[in-house]
């Protein structure tokens with residue numbers, strides 16, 4: 001039995017030595033000291049066949065072996081638990097002195113930047129800023145603006161018609177923000193000063209300077225004794241405010257059913273400086289916006305007495321203005337959502 005105990009001690013020492021995790025160690029403990037199958041207990045079963053003297057000696061020897069091994073297991077256990085904690089700390093280590101990751105913030109779209117600036121300029125001149133429906137009735141988009149059905153000028157504003165179950169009035173994706181002229185006059189009466197920025201639509205093949213969706217800003221001022229001089233003065237304040245530089249402009253006659261007389265306001269192309277490029281179709285001039293004196297029929301539709309009041313209106317090409325301001329050569333970039341393009345602003 002003495003030999004058996006010696007052998008057990010040596011083998012157990014080796015097992016403890018080679019344990020690499022707390023779990024291994026637990027298995028070693030069970031192997032030698034387990035209540036039922038533990039090897040020490042199996043050896044001690046032989047005690048009953050020994051003499052009293054031998055029992056005493058072997059009992060003491062067995063206790064020595066057990067306490068010796070338990071000490072070794074305890075030691076090794078502490079060592080393994082320490083190593084596990086070290087490994088965990090190692091895996092969770094981070095350098096708090098490293099610079100942080102910068103969060104990426106979005107910013108205002110160039111269309112909105114210019115729109116808000118324009119709104120500020122107009123508000124400083126006493127204009128109201130209105131919003132209007134993008135799905136407009138045929139009446140407000142055309143008829144109230146002195147453009148009856150079958151009027152040839154509708155051809156240049158071909159758009160998307162939408163079936164209207166509710167009534168007889170056809171709905172259109174508005175071709176201009178001008179539909180709000182009559183809506184505003186009906187609601188607020190005269191005198192009135194409003195602008196209406198917003199999205200408009202055309203049935204149009206897209207190229208560098210045309211798209212099926214773009215932005216306009218309608219302007220309307222109605223009061224007593226309003227003349228073309230007032231229109232030109234407002235346009236000058238506006239262009240200087242938004243382009244931040246002096247630009248050459250020209251007014252040339254233009255026909256729009258809802259103004260009389262009507263004009264086209266052109267500016268010298270800021271992209272090519274008047275030399276001619278794809279944006280200005282090699283003319284050197286860009287048609288910026290149509291304008292003119294509000295037609296008496298339109299005032300009448302708005303419920304305003306044309307013999308007492310007069311006014312001017314303009315449909316400012318917001319998208320084109322943004323392209324001029326930033327030197328953008330392709331209108332389609334503005335609605336592309338391309339981050340490489342947008343992050344430049």
Ligand SMILES: [Zn+2]
Nearest residue numbers: 269272277280
């Ligand atoms: Zn040009």
